Amino acid sequence: MAKARVKVPKSVKKGEVFQVKTLISHKMETGLRKNKKTGKKIPRKIINNFVCTYDGKEVFSSDWHPAVSANPYLAFYVKATKSGPMNFKWTDDDGKVTDKSVNISVSG
Amino acid sequence: MADKLKPHTYKRREVLALAGTGVVVVVAGIGLFPGAASADAAAVAKAIKKRIGDKPMKSGRITLELPEIAENGNTVPIGFEIDSPMTDNDYVKAVHIFAEKNPNPDVATFRFTPGNGKAKVSTRMRLIKSQNIIAVAEMSDGSVYMTKKAVKVTIGGCGG
Numbered sequence: 001m002a003k004a005r006v007k008v009p010k011s012v013k014k015g016e017v018f019q020v021k022t023l024i025s026h027k028m029e030t031g032l033r034k035n036k037k038t039g040k041k042i043p044r045k046i047i048n049n050f051v052c053t054y055d056g057k058e059v060f061s062s063d064w065h066p067a068v069s070a071n072p073y074l075a076f077y078v079k080a081t082k083s084g085p086m087n088f089k090w091t092d093d094d095g096k097v098t099d100k101s102v103n104i105s106v107s108g
Numbered sequence: 109m110a111d112k113l114k115p116h117t118y119k120r121r122e123v124l125a126l127a128g129t130g131v132v133v134v135v136a137g138i139g140l141f142p143g144a145a146s147a148d149a150a151a152v153a154k155a156i157k158k159r160i161g162d163k164p165m166k167s168g169r170i171t172l173e174l175p176e177i178a179e180n181g182n183t184v185p186i187g188f189e190i191d192s193p194m195t196d197n198d199y200v201k202a203v204h205i206f207a208e209k210n211p212n213p214d215v216a217t218f219r220f221t222p223g224n225g226k227a228k229v230s231t232r233m234r235l236i237k238s239q240n241i242i243a244v245a246e247m248s249d250g251s252v253y254m255t256k257k258a259v260k261v262t263i264g265g266c267g268g
Contacts, residue, residue, distance in 0.1 A: 070182070
């Protein structure tokens with residue numbers, strides 16, 4: 001099971017643009033590597049989609065190809081509107097979804 | 109031969125005439141390299157067209173951050189920021205990253221909304237060898253911007 005980590009500031013001011021850092025453990029198998037013993041290609045298995053939802057809206061998303069490194073790291077920015085959950089969703093080639101949620105605390 | 113008449117210029121006809129002699133090997137040899145380069149360029153052009161269509165691309169507005177030399181091609185840091193106010197009427201819709209010489213030139217697509225506040229991202233990618241990285245940004249008004257930057261890779265990633 002892929003392990004996801006997300007880092008956001010402890011609290012932010014309304015209107016502030018803050019950084020969201022995400023990291024998920026995943027091999028991101030490209031489909032180009034060969035098994036050295038059998039010579040067979042190792043099938044592709046990557047996370048191909050990432051979605052971030054905040055304040056009831058999809059605020060940021062990303063499509064990934066095999067050129068995204070193993071254990072994908074992604075940092076982006078979001079503007080603080082109101083306190084509440086920020087949800088993250090990583091989708092695998094085989095349809096498996098990894099979810100994560102953090103609380104955004106907005107003051108002022 | 110014709111070169112007696114015009115010693116300083118080589119017209120197509122003359123090149124063809126030379127090609128008919130022993131010079132043919134040299135001409136073919138020179139021809140190989142632009143051919144290989146344009147194959148990469150064609151793959152990238154196709155990948156870009158698939159994302160944005162035939163829209164004209166302007167330069168500017170994109171700041172692409174890449175190491176000059178990446179020791180490990182398996183994990184090359186990449187960052188970019190697009191110059192945009194990120195308001196409801198004027199924001200960056202998407203940014204596509206391409207690697208010219210990777211087996212598949214597509215790297216990733218990032219989709220923004222005005223809720224991002226700024227269009228700035230950092231991540232890590234795999235590069236098989238030294239090459240140009242291309243960033244294409246689509247704006248909410250339909251305009252498209254493009255920039256590219258070279259990275260030297262010491263040990264290639266991608267596997268295989």
